[in-house]
Amino acid sequence: MDSAPVYFDVNAEADYNYRVEINNDDSTGVVQLSCSLSTGYTGDSITYTVTGNGLDHRHNFYVDLDTGNISGDLPAKITVMVAYKEIAQ
Numbered sequence: 001m002d003s004a005p006v007y008f009d010v011n012a013e014a015d016y017n018y019r020v021e022i023n024n025d026d027s028t029g030v031v032q033l034s035c036s037l038s039t040g041y042t043g044d045s046i047t048y049t050v051t052g053n054g055l056d057h058r059h060n061f062y063v064d065l066d067t068g069n070i071s072g073d074l075p076a077k078i079t080v081m082v083a084y085k086e087i088a089q
Contacts, residue, residue, distance in 0.1 A: 003037060003064040010059060010082050012052025017085040022046040022061055026076035032064045033078070049085065 012018045023045040024031045032041040035048070041064055050057065063078065 003034070003062040005037070005060055005062055006078075007058060007060045008080060009056040010050070010052075011054070011056050012050075012082075012084070014052055014054035016052050017049050018052055019047065019049050019083055019085055020059060021081045022078065023081075024076055024078045026074065028069055028071075028074070030066050030069045030074055031076045031078070032066055034062045034064065035060075037062055 010018065010020070022033055024033060024043075026043070029043045032043050033046050034041040035046055041062075043066075046061060050059075065074075
C-alpha cells in the first residue's frame with residue numbers, strides 16, 4: 001500500500017504565527033505520519049509553526065501503514081489542530 005497524501009488549507013492573518021499539530025490515536029504503531037512522502041515517518045505526531053500571510057496556505061502530510069504490524073481491525077483517528085501562537089491586536 002502506498003502512502004496517502006492529506007491536504008488542508010489555513011487562512012491566517014498576515015505576519016502572525018500559528019502552530020499546526022497533527023496526531024493520531026493508534027497505539028499499535030501501524031499508522032505513521034510524515035511531512036515528506038519518503039522520509040521522516042513517525043507513529044505519534046507532527047508539530048510545526050508557520051507565519052500567516054492572509055491568504056489560503058496549503059499544507060500537506062502523508063499517512064502510511066506499517067502493514068507488518070497489522071493484526072486485525074484498525075480503528076484509528078487522525079486529528080489536525082491549528083491555533084495562533086499569539087493573538088492579533
